[in-house]
Amino acid sequence: MxxxxxxxxxxxxxxxxxxxxxxxxxxxxxxxxxxxxxxxxxxxxxxxxxxxxxxxxxxxxxxxxxxxxxxxxxxxxxxxxxxxxxxxxxxxxxxxxxxxxxLSTRPSRFAVDFTFDWNLGNYTTAFTDFAPQFGRAFLYAGSATVLTILIGFPLAYVIAFRGGRFKTLLLGLVVIPFFTSYLIRTIAWRSLLADTGQVVQLFDTLRISGILETVGVMDNGRVLNTPAAVIGGLTYNFLPFMILPIYVSLEKVDPRLVDAAQDLYSTAFQSFRKVVVPLALPGVFAGTLLTFIPAAGDFVNALYLGSPNTTMIGNSIQDQFLVQSNVPLASAMSFVLMLIITVFVFVYSRFFGTEDLT
Amino acid sequence: MDTQDPAAPYRTDPRPTTSPDPARTDTGTGTGSDTGTDDVVVLDGVSKRFGSFTAVDRADFTIERGEFFAMLGPSGCGKTTTLKMIAGFEQPSGGRVLLEGVDVSRTPPYKRNVNTVFQQYALFPHMTVAENVAFGPRSKKVPKAEYVERVTDMLEVVRLSDFAHRRPNQLSGGQQQRVALARALVNYPSALLLDEPLAALDLKLREAMQFELKRIQREVGITFVFVTHDQGEALTMSDRIAVMNEGRVEQIGTPEDIYHRPATLFVASFIGTANLLPGALAGRDGDELIVRLESGDTVRAVGSNTSAGVGSHADGSPVSVMLRPERLRVIPAPGTGADRAVEPGGAAPGRSVSGTVDDLVFQGASARLSLRLADGTDVIANVGTDADLPFLRPGDPVAVTWQPGAAYLLAGRPPRPGASTTDVDQVEAAL
Missing domain, CATH: 1.20.58 (Methane Monooxygenase Hydroxylase; Chain G, domain 1)
Known part of the structure; x- marks a missing residue:
């Protein structure tokens, strides 16, 4: 050398x-x-x-x-x-x-041990026995993602464009719930959504229980243990992951671009739609990934806010791993979840990817 | 650019009131509105207050069709606020803004037929050049075939046809500037508003763009209203200039008016270099007024009635005499006495001041001579590099003279007697 x-x-x-x-x-x-x-x-x-x-x-x-x-x-x-x-x-x-x-096999139903023998049967079982759980996982996670966009975008917009000197404070308020454990916050919703809790009382006082019943938010006078409660919990828990990236995108948007759009004969709404929204898309994209991927694998919300009819794939994997001790099947289910999410991310970034703006 | 008349597309504009109308005289005097629509923008006592701060104080002026009109002033003088009130981004606290004879004081920007070229261009980063330019016509629901043609024509006018499918961040500063121009002009606005459009460019490009802007304005014939703090830019490009200071319009006039016949001490000192010599009115002789300077010299000066009402001033009232450095000639004294320096060399009485040499800087085509008058006032003269000059040394007695009419009288005492220069770079550094 x-x-x-x-x-x-x-x-x-x-x-x-x-x-x-x-x-x-x-x-x-x-x-x-x-x-x-x-x-x-x-x-x-x-x-x-x-x-x-x-x-x-x-x-x-x-x-x-x-x-x-x-x-x-x-x-x-x-x-x-x-x-x-x-x-x-x-x-x-x-x-x-x-x-x-x-790809392993358990010698018997009650065995904890397993041997590797290229057993593809676990994948077949994962698809056949757990299709509803996969379906719910993506339905709930997808609904929660859409809801976080609907709630998070206006919030991020207000903080970025109208926050003024309260910007830091408002962002702090978005982050402050993180100071409490995820689990505690989710369990806290149990008492809020309980049959005798404040939320049901409010709905009764406002006499909108009937309407909520028809749109499927309530079931037999209950909010807790419904799909709506699970989706609501996911939405609540992942909202900051949507707000923060959208805020970062909006913060970079020069307010003079809005002036320019209005100078060029666009109304406030048109300039929002044609200038602000396209420029915020990278944030929406990042927020969707940060929200959808963990939400699809989440089991905490379905466990505490849902019922046996709302189990998501995360619950099933947890059950197979820790309760049934069926590690091979649980591994196969994890792999399938991972593959589906990978395909989703790939397709989503192909259609909505905005790499030239990020 | 082919041989086709580049202005042709603009004549096909279906809106007759806003298109430059070369055939105006042919329409005869039958239409009474003809005279009214010649004033594109009228500001009628427009004020703007932010809390207790008055940004614009009763601005009154009229901008005519096809004019290149500049609003000039130091930063914070209210020129940008005035522009924003014409564009509709700010609403006046008092007075009216008229556009094509219609009161638009409360009209939102998207309903006003004016367009703005923003200081940092504010191009849409997610759109191509062509999409940026097409933004206005598309918002106005212009049919696609028509706006595509207009965008193509306009990109040709600003010489960016080859860049139609680039993104703004792939263009240089000068090119972005021209995209911003095209994006505004493609709408055939009644007036194009430009907010410090050249400030973001480097010096060389800025000079090139000054001529480019003039060329484009001539080609499209649209009224340009231009805001700048750069007096050189304003003098070079404008047909008329409104000089503003602390929210007030100090003077409106042609570049020559503003430069040679400033209305106020502020205008005199803001535009170019001016020697402002304090004195008192001592009488008059025909068109000329006699001023006894504080340095002891007695000089003759002219002043218009508009220069803060000089005509009405009584003897003894405080005045200033403005002398532009390039209109001064030096008379070096052959001897040593200051008395002798005043008299020789054919300097007419009342057309010279004398002092001592402070400094002499050779600048190539001319030399910059600083002299100090008896009362300590500094005077700067840009003089030819005559054979005599190199022999001048600091402390030598010297006198400067001028042609009749070069000394201009202004009311009031200057805040700082002597030579004052508004250096654009200093102004920019202060921002």
Whole structure:
């Protein structure tokens, strides 16, 4: 290394050693994953761990050693190393473990243990037995996302354009509920929505129970344990994740653009629709992802605000994992949920993606 | 640009009251409204107050059709507020704004047939250049075939046809400026309002755009109302200028009027460099007034009745004599006595002041001579680089003279006697 003076062979060497380092890291992560997934067992485990250690040491050594010049050249690759290591250890390895257990079989209904045997039956069961739960998960999460847009957009708009010196305070109010635990807040809604709670009383006083009954918000005089309660809980819990990104988008909109639109013969509403909304779409896009993805996998709201008729896929996965101890089936269900969400995000970003504005 | 008359598309405008009408004289005098519609914008005692602060104080002026009209003043003088009241973004606290003879004081911007070129252009970032320009006609529900043609024509006028499908952020500052112009002009407004349109451009581009704006204005024949704090810009481009200060209109006139015959001390000192010499009225001789300066010199000056009513002033009242540096000639004294410096070289009595050289800076085509009068007032003269000049040293006695009519009389004492320059860069730095 130290004798190399000419540029190009040296550079090629530096680049190659860097790629090798990255490959070693990835290999180390996979080895760790294999140990974790018990693909490697018995006397091979210490050997695998030794290999992982060697790879990590080698990678660190290539980063520390070498001439200053070669270090400078390989620095950009070097910066990838912590991230790659992190991904390999905490993303790739668990993912492979999950995939492996989803393809495993339990020896009996009551066994906790399972063996890997390329069993695709778990996926069939996930689709056939849990279709309603998948359906509800996406229906409830989708409704909650739409509601958060409807509630969050005007709120973000008012804070961004009319907030004035209260902007920070108003944003603080949006964030303050986070100071209380998610679980506590959801459970608090139980007493608010209870049959003798303030919400039902209010509806009765206003004599709108009948109307709410027809539109499906209430069921037999109850609000708690209805789909509406679950959707409401999801909406409440994920609202800030919609407000904040929309606010960030709207904050960047120059108010003079609205002036310009009105100068060019647009009414206040037209200029809002043709100028403000398109410019806020990146925020709506980000907010939708932040809201829809966790809401689709959520089980807390359905658990505390819903009924057995409103279980979402999150509840079923939790049940299979922790109550039935059917890890292979639960893994398969998790994988299916993940795949559906990935497809949704892909399609959504194709149709609504606004990468040239973000 | 092909050989077709570039102004042709604008003659096809179906709205006769707003199109530039070269055939106006042919219509004869039969239509009584003809004279009325020549005033595109009328401000009738317009005031604007924000709480206890008066931004615009009883502005009264008329902008005629096809005019290039500038509102000039330091920052905070109310010029932008006045423009916003014409555009409709602000409503006057008092008085009326008339557009094409109709009171629009309470009309929202989207119902007024004026368009604005905003200071930072305010182009819609999510639309292409063509979509930006088409925004106005589409809002007005102009049929597609027609607005496409108008957008194409207008992009040709501003020379951006090749950029129709670019986004604003892919354009340079000058190109964005022209998009903003096209976006406003494509609506054939009664008047185009420009709010410091060149302020965001660098110096070289700014100078090029001054001529570009004039060319476009000539081509489309639309009234331009232009707000600027840059006196050079206003003098170069405008047909008429309204000089504003602290919410009041100080003077309205042609660039020559404003420069050579300022109405007030403020106008004199704001436009260009002016030497303002304090003195007292000592009598009159025909058209000329005799002023005894505080430096001890007695000079003759002219003044119009409009320059704050000089004609009515009694002897002894405080006045100022304005001398523009480029109209001064230097008479170096061959001897050492200050008395001798006043007399020689054919300087007519009452057309010179004498002092001592303070500084002399060679500037190429001319030299900038600073001299100090007996009372300590500084005077600046831009003089030719004559053979005598290099021999002037600080402290030498010297006198400057001028042609009849170059000394202009203004009422009142200057706030700061001597040479005053409004340096645009200083104004910008202060903003």
């Amino acid at each position: 130290t004798t190399a003076v000419e540029g190009s062979p040296h550079r090629a060497d530096g680049g190659r050693s860097e790629l090798l380092g990255l490959a070693a890291l990835l290999g180390a992560g996979l080895l760790l994953a294999a140990v974790g997934a018990r693909w490697i067992s018995g006397p091979l485990v210490p050997l695998a761990l030794a290999l992982v250690l060697a790879a990590v040491v080698a990678v660190i050594w290539t980063a520390v050693a070498g001439s200053p010049e070669s270090k400078r050249r390989i620095a950009p690759y070097g910066l990838l190393k912590p991230g790659m290591l992190w991904l390999a250890l905490f993303y790739l390895a668990p993912l492979i473990t999950l995939l492996r257990s989803s």
